[in-house]
Amino acid sequence: MSVVKADLDWSNLPFTYVKTDKNVRYHYKDGSWGAPEICEEDMLSINIAAPALHYGQQGFEGLKAFETRDGRVVCFRPDENAKRMNRTNSRINMPEIPEEIFISAVETVIRENIRFVPPYGTGASLYLRPLMIGVGPKVGLGPADEYIFLVFATPVGPYYKGGFKPVDAVIVEGFDRAAPHGVGDCKVGGNYAAGLPGSKFVKEQGCAVGLYLDPQHNRYIDEFSTSNFIGIKDSSYITPKSPSILPSITNKSLATIAQDMGMLVESRQVEIGEVEGFDEVGAVGTAAVITPVHSIKYGDKILTFGEKDSAGPVLTKLYETLTKIQTGEVEDKHRWLLEIL
Ligand SMILES: Cc1ncc(COP(=O)(O)O)c(C=O)c1O
Structure with a gap:
């Protein structure tokens, strides 16, 4: 038609x-x-x-x-x-x-x-x-x-004007987006309203995205304000397990693709100190699919990952595979697409 x-x-x-x-x-x-x-x-x-x-x-x-x-x-x-x-x-x-x-x-x-x-x-x-x-x-x-x-x-259009290009992130200080046993794992508007001062803090720090630590210990990675956190270390795909983060459908799909690529998927608590050793870091969600993260500002420390101007090889492969499944260029072997017309 x-x-x-x-x-x-x-x-x-x-x-x-x-x-x-x-x-x-x-x-x-x-x-x-x-x-x-x-x-x-x-x-x-x-x-x-x-x-x-x-x-x-x-x-x-x-x-x-x-x-x-x-x-x-x-x-x-x-x-x-x-x-x-x-x-x-x-x-x-x-x-x-x-x-x-x-x-x-x-x-x-x-x-x-x-x-x-x-x-x-x-x-x-x-x-x-x-x-x-x-x-x-x-x-x-x-x-x-x-x-x-x-x-x-x-x-x-694409969530970020620059497309699939690395951005700088900062750990949000002074505000939590979710409470322990609260509604952080649900998609309710109040979570996003609670995150607005955090977004202002992120802008003031000159960064594109804010990363939240867990509200109870302020020690483990939770998620970005509108996307999940993934880290690549050798052949592992590491993503935080936490009761206060939204279970991302993009993350779930990318984890399956990573497994298909022979990677080990680790869904577990991720302490902020561990992140320093990651090869690649990404923010994942429907809007941007993957936003590669080049740096994370944490107090007076800056952790960096890969090149400033281009995404790392594993995130690039994951991004290309998922976006090509969505546009029918790679076989939809897990039957993720609902055909409308
Ligand atoms: C707080 C939060 N985390 C993660 C995500 C990513 O979820 P999904 O991949 O299902 O879009 C979103 C977007 O919906 C979000 O708002």
Whole structure:
């Protein structure tokens, strides 16, 4: 099927919101989900006493769709996002969204906005944002009686303008993004609001990304503000195991690719002192896939990894393999792609 694409400068898209043609919404009331509503409007009307607004009873997801080299449109591992959203929902007493509804909403939004799926070869993709909010009016603290689950789409370019180039990081001091036994392992908006002063600190330090240590001991690596930490040491792929980090789908996928490459995957506590000996370090997540990290500022120390201007060989291989699976240039042997069209 040939599609007339939207008139956008595909190769120079920023990572920002662009209004697309349609979004899809579901309403939960009296204990069940209603029928999907496909909307052109990108505004929401909700009660001023909605628990999402006052008590932060909300969660979200982020995933991408791609045009492949042979002209198909595919979505990367939406089943994993559905499962993660339900972990979030359960943690903050929101109802389960059945996986079939989640996947169907994602498929509908991609199909309804097919002209916004960036052409193959531009490095851009269609970013999908599922969102669940508690909306029934309630003033006393308690879960909402009604919910909205919606998915919108926006075409995005690479997260960092420079592309797959090393950046400088700093260990965030003075602020934690998550608490022990809190919601650091869930995708709730409050985690990101709590991270905003940390992001300001990172900017003031002249760095691109902030790395958080664990909130209890301030000694083990947790994660970056919007991505997981990976370290490469000889033929090991090392990633922190911590109850206060978001389980990244990109990290899980890269770990599988690393295993396929014959590497040993170590998911364990990573003490900050150990990082000095790593060959390569990366920040991994849906937005940038892998952001190579050239340096980490830790108090008055600066730890460095590899070259300033180019990523190391292992991160490069992992990045190329994953991005090529997403665009159909490398076989999708783990069946991660959901074919939309
Ligand atoms: C705090 C945090 N960690 C990690 C990730 C990476 O997760 P994923 O690879 O599923 O996008 C994200 C992005 O969703 C994030 O916000």
